[in-house]
Amino acid sequence: MTSIEDETPRVRTLVLDVGDWPGHRAGQHVDVRLTAEDGYRAERAYSIASAPGEPLAITVERLDDGEVSPYLVDVVREGDAFEVRGPIGGYFVWDPADGGPLLLAGGGSGVVPLRAMLRHRQRSGSDVATRLLYSSRSLDDVIYREELAETDTGLDVVLTLTRAQPPGWTGPARRVDADLLREVAWRAEDGPLAFVCGPTSFVETVASGLVELGYDPARVKTERFGATGAR
Ligand SMILES: Cc1cc2nc3c(=O)[nH]c(=O)nc-3n(C[C@H](O)[C@H](O)[C@H](O)COP(=O)(O)OP(=O)(O)OC[C@H]3O[C@@H](n4cnc5c(N)ncnc54)[C@H](O)[C@@H]3O)c2cc1C
Numbered sequence: 001m002t003s004i005e006d007e008t009p010r011v012r013t014l015v016l017d018v019g020d021w022p023g024h025r026a027g028q029h030v031d032v033r034l035t036a037e038d039g040y041r042a043e044r045a046y047s048i049a050s051a052p053g054e055p056l057a058i059t060v061e062r063l064d065d066g067e068v069s070p071y072l073v074d075v076v077r078e079g080d081a082f083e084v085r086g087p088i089g090g091y092f093v094w095d096p097a098d099g100g101p102l103l104l105a106g107g108g109s110g111v112v113p114l115r116a117m118l119r120h121r122q123r124s125g126s127d128v129a130t131r132l133l134y135s136s137r138s139l140d141d142v143i144y145r146e147e148l149a150e151t152d153t154g155l156d157v158v159l160t161l162t163r164a165q166p167p168g169w170t171g172p173a174r175r176v177d178a179d180l181l182r183e184v185a186w187r188a189e190d191g192p193l194a195f196v197c198g199p200t201s202f203v204e205t206v207a208s209g210l211v212e213l214g215y216d217p218a219r220v221k222t223e224r225f226g227a228t229g230a231r
Contacts, residue, residue, distance in 0.1 A: 001080055002055070006193050007143045011109065013049055013059045018084060020068040021056055024048050026120035027093035027113045027195065027223075030058065030086030034068060044068045047112040047197070047223070048087060051119035054083075059143060069129065079176055092195065092223045096121065100128035101186045105206045107135045107198025110225060114197060114210065115144050122152055131156045133184050134203065135176050138164040158184050181209040188214030197223040 005013045016159060026048075033043040038191045050057040062073035073148045076082075094102070094117045102121075104114040111134050138161055148157050160172035160180065172180055186192040194215060196206045210220050 001076065001082075004076070004078055007059060007145075008141050009075065010141070011059060011143050014072065014076065015050075015056050016056045016058065016084060019058055022087070024056065024087035025052055025054060025090075025093040025095065026116040027110050028087040029113070030056070030088060030221075031085050032058070032068065032072070033083040033085065034071060035083070040192055041067050045088070048116055049112050051116055051123050054119070057117075059109065059112045061143075089210075092197070092221050094120070094193075094195060096124045096126035096128065098193060100130060101190055102130040103133070103185055103191060103192050103194040103210075103211075104130065105133045105135075105194065105196045107176075107202030107206075108137070108141070108225075109143065110196075110198025110202065110223070111143055112197075113223060114153075114195060115147070118148075118152075118155070127154050128184075129136045129154045131158065131184060131186065133158045133160070133176065133180075133206075135160045135162060135198070135199065137162055139166050139169075148183065155188045176209070178209050180211065181206065181213060185210060185213060185215075188216075191216075192219065194220045196220065199226055200224045200227055 001014055002017045003015045029045050029047045031043050035041050046058040060069050060072040063069050070195050089208040106114045162175050167172045194210055196203050203224050207220050207222050
């Protein structure tokens with residue numbers, strides 16, 4: 001591993017030095033495998049946080065009672081080594097040629113593969129109209145906060161803060177529901193392409209809400225992180 005960056009008190013990004021990394025697409029993931037001295041192994045999936053062409057990076061949120069994430073967030077140090085398998089996945093991926101308009105919806109750490117897509121969009125000079133709807137517990141929990149605040153042509157970022165809002169907050173302050181989707185999502189008539197990622201309940205609510213708005217189910221791509229973390 002080459003470097004570690006704190007994103008929030010519970011989340012950090014690990015930049016991994018993989019000698020023969022074949023490159024990856026925006027939206028893919030890797031499997032991280034940890035092996036204890038007694039041979040016990042644990043393996044978990046982590047989305048790739050970096051754009052194609054950038055060094056491989058993952059962004060991990062600590063679940064206090066989890067097995068692998070506390071190790072990756074609290075224990076791992078620069079120079080440590082662990083096994084990584086990938087890149088994996090060919091469905092939840094976006095390339096500029098796929099076009100848009102693009103709706104990216106992320107709950108908590110579900111923003112990670114969407115960030116890879118945003119960086120890919122920017123680095124490739126794509127002008128595909130893009131909206132990111134990102135649900136986070138509080139402003140302090142927003143991952144990539146500074147990066148997302150940077151203006152980029154044709155990109156709108158809508159944050160909803162579900163548990164705590166700073167004084168003067170004027171944005172949405174609730175879980176994503178049908179009304180919020182109606183306000184933020186592109187009109188179905190425009191033929192949008194959607195990527196939805198996060199805890200299973202978030203993904204199911206958003207994906208079914210988009211289909212109710214008339215989105216083509218084949219253009220609503222989903223990635224479920226599991227039942228982790230209530231938002
Ligand atoms: C494709 C994919 C991509 C992902 N990308 C990311 C990413 O970019 N960033 C990220 O942070 N995560 C990501 N995840 C989630 C990640 O794979 C792990 O699930 C997460 O880090 C938790 O792992 P853990 O070992 O810390 O927790 P686990 O030990 O697996 O525990 C997970 C939760 O289950 C509960 N639990 C554990 N054991 C039990 C039990 N026996 N009975 C009841 N409850 C139990 C724990 O309380 C905890 O809340 C991704 C998942 C998938 C499938």
